[in-house]
Amino acid sequence: MAYKKFKKAAPGRRAGPCSYTPEDIKRVDWCMGKGIKIAVVPNWEGDNNQWQVEITINGRSNIDPKIYTGEEAQTKMYEYYKYYYDKNVQESE
Numbered sequence: 001m002a003y004k005k006f007k008k009a010a011p012g013r014r015a016g017p018c019s020y021t022p023e024d025i026k027r028v029d030w031c032m033g034k035g036i037k038i039a040v041v042p043n044w045e046g047d048n049n050q051w052q053v054e055i056t057i058n059g060r061s062n063i064d065p066k067i068y069t070g071e072e073a074q075t076k077m078y079e080y081y082k083y084y085y086d087k088n089v090q091e092s093e
Helices: 022-033 070-092
Strands: 036-042 051-057 060-063
Touching (some): 022 070, 036 070
Antiparallel strands (some): 051 060
């Protein structure tokens, strides 16, 4: 039986840890149920700690053009979830 040697994969990018509240999770759950998905994505053209925020609503994606650090991007992601939650919940009331 022969063994194949695999090359180690290049280290991945991670935005790092980010704290969130139960209220944040409530907003994320509501938005995802409505087809609103927001993600932190790497800026592949920049340094290792450059991130952007991608917003997908019903299959249509847009990327926030601003470049963030990992922690800033995650904070912004939760701000966007709050924005869409507040906007849509208030309209429905």
